[in-house]
Amino acid sequence: xxxxxxxxxxxxxxxxxxxxxxxxxxxxxxxxxxxxxxxxxxxxxxxxxxxxxxxxxxxxxxxxxxxxxxxxxxxxxxxxxxxxxxxxxxxxxxxxxxxxxxxxxxxxxxxxxxxxxxxxxxxxxxxxxxxxxxxxxxxxxxxxxxxxxxxxxxxxxxxxxxxxxxxxxxxxxxxxxxxxxxxxxxxxxxxxxxxxxxxxxxxxxxxxxxxxxxxxxxxxxxxxxxxxxxxxxxxxxxxxxxxxxxxxxxxxxxxxxxxxxxxxxxxxxxxxxxxxxxxxxxxxxxxxxxxxxxxxxxxxxxxxxxxxxxxxxxxxxxxxxxxxxxxxxxxxxxxxxxxxxxxxxxxxxxxxxxxxxxxxxxxxxxxxxxxxxxxxxxxxxxxxxxxxxxxxxxxxxxxxxxxxxxxxxxxxxxxxxxxxxxxxxxxxxxxxxxxxxxxxxxxxxxxxxxxxxxxxxxxxxxxxxxxxxxxxxxxxx
Amino acid sequence: xxxxxxxxxxxxxxxxxxxxxxxxxxxxxxxxxxxxxxxxxxxxxxxxxxxxxxxxxxxxxxxxxxxxxxxxxxxxxxxxxxxxxxxxxxxxxxxxxxxxxxxxxxxxxxxxxxxxxxxxxxxxxxxxxxxxxxxxxxxxxxxxxxxxxxxxxxxxxxxxxxxxxxxxxxxxxxxxxxxxxxxxxxxx
Numbered sequence: 001x002x003x004x005x006x007x008x009x010x011x012x013x014x015x016x017x018x019x020x021x022x023x024x025x026x027x028x029x030x031x032x033x034x035x036x037x038x039x040x041x042x043x044x045x046x047x048x049x050x051x052x053x054x055x056x057x058x059x060x061x062x063x064x065x066x067x068x069x070x071x072x073x074x075x076x077x078x079x080x081x082x083x084x085x086x087x088x089x090x091x092x093x094x095x096x097x098x099x100x101x102x103x104x105x106x107x108x109x110x111x112x113x114x115x116x117x118x119x120x121x122x123x124x125x126x127x128x129x130x131x132x133x134x135x136x137x138x139x140x141x142x143x144x145x146x147x148x149x150x151x152x153x154x155x156x157x158x159x160x161x162x163x164x165x166x167x168x169x170x171x172x173x174x175x176x177x178x179x180x181x182x183x184x185x186x187x188x189x190x191x192x193x194x195x196x197x198x199x200x201x202x203x204x205x206x207x208x209x210x211x212x213x214x215x216x217x218x219x220x221x222x223x224x225x226x227x228x229x230x231x232x233x234x235x236x237x238x239x240x241x242x243x244x245x246x247x248x249x250x251x252x253x254x255x256x257x258x259x260x261x262x263x264x265x266x267x268x269x270x271x272x273x274x275x276x277x278x279x280x281x282x283x284x285x286x287x288x289x290x291x292x293x294x295x296x297x298x299x300x301x302x303x304x305x306x307x308x309x310x311x312x313x314x315x316x317x318x319x320x321x322x323x324x325x326x327x328x329x330x331x332x333x334x335x336x337x338x339x340x341x342x343x344x345x346x347x348x349x350x351x352x353x354x355x356x357x358x359x360x361x362x363x364x365x366x367x368x369x370x371x372x373x374x375x376x377x378x379x380x381x382x383x384x385x386x387x388x389x390x391x392x393x394x395x396x397x398x399x400x401x402x403x404x405x406x407x408x409x410x411x412x413x414x415x416x417x418x419x420x421x422x423x424x425x426x427x428x429x430x431x432x433x434x435x436x437x438x439x440x441x442x443x444x445x446x447x448x449x450x451x452x453x454x455x456x457x458x459x460x461x462x463x464x465x466x467x468x469x470x471x472x473x474x475x476x477x
Numbered sequence: 478x479x480x481x482x483x484x485x486x487x488x489x490x491x492x493x494x495x496x497x498x499x500x501x502x503x504x505x506x507x508x509x510x511x512x513x514x515x516x517x518x519x520x521x522x523x524x525x526x527x528x529x530x531x532x533x534x535x536x537x538x539x540x541x542x543x544x545x546x547x548x549x550x551x552x553x554x555x556x557x558x559x560x561x562x563x564x565x566x567x568x569x570x571x572x573x574x575x576x577x578x579x580x581x582x583x584x585x586x587x588x589x590x591x592x593x594x595x596x597x598x599x600x601x602x603x604x605x606x607x608x609x610x611x612x613x614x615x616x617x618x619x620x621x622x623x624x625x626x627x628x629x630x631x632x633x634x635x636x637x638x639x640x641x642x643x644x645x646x647x648x649x650x651x652x653x654x655x656x657x658x659x660x661x662x663x664x665x
Contacts, residue, residue, distance in 0.1 A: 129550075
């Protein structure tokens, strides 16, 4: 048995490595994706007042802090046993939509577009954001402006682009002023044009990616996401829906509070990233049969419609090309672009909703429950925050199931598929290295948020022989 | 000698690869932009933002102020059309406030943060680079988790805010807001 070890997988959110095992014939036998960094939020948040939890857990991530603000606040809402005012609901939704726009824009334009537009085998010296700007300056401008729009809207609602304090247990911190929103309202049509133009460009280039689409995570799995009761795409509240690889409905309108009834978490000895799995399809000793995916691809597979015109048109086009459900993880890229369009349309509807500007924004209450579960759709997928507290509201237990964790089994399966397609023996060509990285990046995991050079994910790949001896080591820093 | 050191301008370098400017944005000359960045939870790392806040509180004519956690790619869009951008950051390797001119250098841009030189290079590729950029570095000693700055950084923030105000006044053709009493400064 030959083993290839990629260590560290740097330039990702946190630290990780990849182990690729070759069999006696030199073919890829298995691949493992290990996260080697310990964050510890589930430990050090104990002993803190529950009112601090949204702000504390927002520090989990610098790219999608709004997601943790919302999940943390929703968990606290349950503990307070309150229904937040309608204006607060609108503000929270607005913040989440804005965050999805900016996060997806970052993922597509800065992290993935260099590969998609310059080629996976392009010279690494130009396969980066500067190369993209030289080749497609207008596309690069669109990406920056979309992210700027999303970030400014997040700042307007939550008080800061990163780690805002505007989302609190019981609602939000302050009413929204129309004057503060007006400049962003004026920029919305251009933002929507930028998004639809980019989506149109991608769909014109689809055929170029046929090989990658066939090898980047094309396997059957379940798909899980929030979904409105009528099947409309949902990002913030409501029940969960699960469909299988044939489009069959596995579960619908599930209350996220009871997530433990359906989702198990498998802890591995060689990684700090747990592997959630669907209990009904797996066993605690072998969760692989319970594999499911979350995030943009899952949300598009799960929903029946977006309910807004441009996004629904894009969804129809997406399904015609990728299938329903789309089972290739390569389709995450297009799904992200479709969601940007959908989010911008919904932002427009919200900004025109007078309820958004009402003055009542926070429900006040004391501790009325000892446990609360907050769930919402982060840009990368479904997020759960599960808090237990004592009678004074001091946190005694925390469980967080992050979107990237949901996709861990799928990321492992994807890297295995790519390695089998592009590796032949102990040699690791640069193009193969890049495709392994790209397979991970298709999921846009939080693991890639700390990428320090756009378009490059430092990897250390070690090829180990059947006896465990190191044969080859390839490092990209 | 004063509290501020001025670093000489480096020799002229070959310009970055010419990019396609965005005509609509470049035609409008926008005010000087002051960008202070850093974490407010890491002691002296907040110095850049503190300077930006101090400058903003002075409501200087012809000056826009931004305080951010990191220099993310979308900050590049804010540079478009500016006559001058002043970056302000904490620095461990300076003994007093340091002012130096900047040019774009591609470096290795980050997905969610970049050095100001990389940000300028990114802006330059898209036709957004301002004709003039300056980096003001505030002496910093303590980056431990916490919201309080060291005495060194606190003093540096005051000196840096004064210096930024002076530079902005010069940009606008206005008299030095500190008056004539200061006399000759190092590097003048």
